Amino acid sequence: MVIRELTSGDLDGCLRLAEDRGWGREERKWRFLLEGGEGYGIVDGAGDLVATAILTRYGGRTAAVSMVLVASRLARRGLGTRLIAHVLDRAGGLTVFLNATAQGRPLYEKLGFRVTGGASMHVGVFTGPPSGVSRAARPEDLKAIADLDAEVVGANRSDLLRRYAGFAEEIRVIDDGRGVSGYAGMWRNVTNTVVGPVIAAGPEDARALIADLAARAGRPVRLEVEDRRPELAAWLDGHGVTAGMRTSDMVAGSGPLPGDRSRFFAPVMSALG
Ligand SMILES: CC(C)(COP(=O)(O)OP(=O)(O)OC[C@H]1O[C@@H](n2cnc3c(N)ncnc32)[C@H](O)[C@@H]1OP(=O)(O)O)[C@@H](O)C(=O)NCCC(=O)NCCS
Incomplete structure (x- = not known):
């Protein structure tokens, strides 16, 4: 082997x-x-x-x-x-993080990872209306999106985001005239469309971005929602996107994850944060 x-x-x-x-x-x-x-x-x-x-x-x-x-x-x-x-x-x-299944968790614990939180996978056909607050991202927004993303996750993900622009079905931004304060995207998986990432100034903007994407998906959507966002979980539950499998957020290495996590509402996918 x-x-x-x-x-x-x-x-x-x-x-x-x-x-x-x-x-x-x-x-x-x-x-x-x-x-x-x-x-x-x-x-x-x-x-x-x-x-x-x-x-x-x-x-x-x-x-x-x-x-x-x-x-x-x-x-x-x-x-x-x-x-x-x-x-x-x-x-x-490097500070290494992952999203662990119940089966994987003991293995990671033995290797020094610690649990920093939990998350639930929400899946379903979104039944709410779009908010009309966001607009479709344009190619020239990519720099502002990458800068905002770097502030929030505390690391430069511009390579990932450049590739994500071709991978995603749609990316939307909230632009208040002074610049991009939030962005979110969705991408097609086998049986559903994953909404993620979602990065926003606050919970209201996060819901607006999610609604504008999910209402246009035309099939079940999926989002990973952290336990520290009970209001987002309840709002999704109330609009047809209900909680299922639970996972644990785990980190190995020095310190907590960097960045401003108060503006982080959903990962690109659980595999990427
Ligand atoms: C999780 C997984 C990768 C573990 O692989 P593995 O080669 O069997 O793991 P190891 O033999 O190195 O086991 C390490 C420890 O993990 C725990 N563990 C592994 N499989 C387990 C199971 N089915 N139930 C409970 N604990 C388990 C045990 O603590 C084990 O140590 P022990 O055998 O000395 O008690 C494998 O079970 C798997 O592919 N699961 C399905 C996919 C998955 O959930 N992947 C993890 C994503 S985060």
């Missing part, structure tokens, strides 16, 4: 592993994550991919870990621990 870096040629193997663990074939998402991050995998003696993880770095400060999977036939033999230890080693001194 050897650890090696993943390439785009491993996509089929990744999708097979995801299906094995009941995650579905999220091909666009895997491709997007592998293009922007470093994929690591464990390959068995027959050359089959039996474990995966992706490390995405942000501007030399933070990094996200995602897509942690081990083939069910090889469960509880230490492969997950070995792979994540390797990924942490590769991350060097």
Whole structure:
């Protein structure tokens, strides 16, 4: 069993592993994550991919870990621990964060991650009206969006956002005439459209951005909502987008996550923060 870096040629193997663990074939998402991050995998003696993880770095400060999977036939033999230890080693001194399933959490705790919060996945067809407060983002907004994003997440994600502009179905901004004070986007996944990221000056603007996107999705939407946002969770529940699977936010390394999290309302996807 050897650890090696993943390439785009491993996509089929990744999708097979995801299906094995009941995650579905999220091909666009895997491709997007592998293009922007470093994929690591464990390959068995027959050359089959039996474990995966992706490390995405942000501007030399933070990094996200995602897509942690081990083939069910090889469960509880230490492969997950070995792979994540390797990924942490590769991350060097960065503050590493992830969104853990109940199954993954004990593994990360053993490797020094601590729980910093919880989140619920909300899914459903949005039944509310659009707010009319936001407008569609224009190519010339990208710099202002990247600057706002950097303030809020405390790291430069301009490379990610440049790629996200081509990946997203739509990006909208709140522009009060003095500049972009909020932005949000949505992207198509297999069975739903994920609304994220959502970055806004306050809860009212966050709801306006979400409503303007979700009302136009034309299919179920999905958002990850942190426990520290009960008012947002209740508003979504009241508009058809109801709470489901719970996860834990976890961080390893020095200090809490940087930035101004008071303006952070939803991640691009749970894999990226
Ligand atoms: C989570 C996962 C990657 C763990 O991989 P693994 O190779 O089986 O993990 P390890 O053998 O290194 O186990 C590490 C520890 O995690 C915990 N753990 C792993 N699987 C568990 C399970 N099914 N139930 C409870 N605890 C579990 C245990 O504490 C375990 O240590 P122990 O066996 O000494 O008690 C694997 O179960 C998996 O792919 N799950 C489905 C996808 C998923 O939830 N991924 C995590 C996303 S955040």
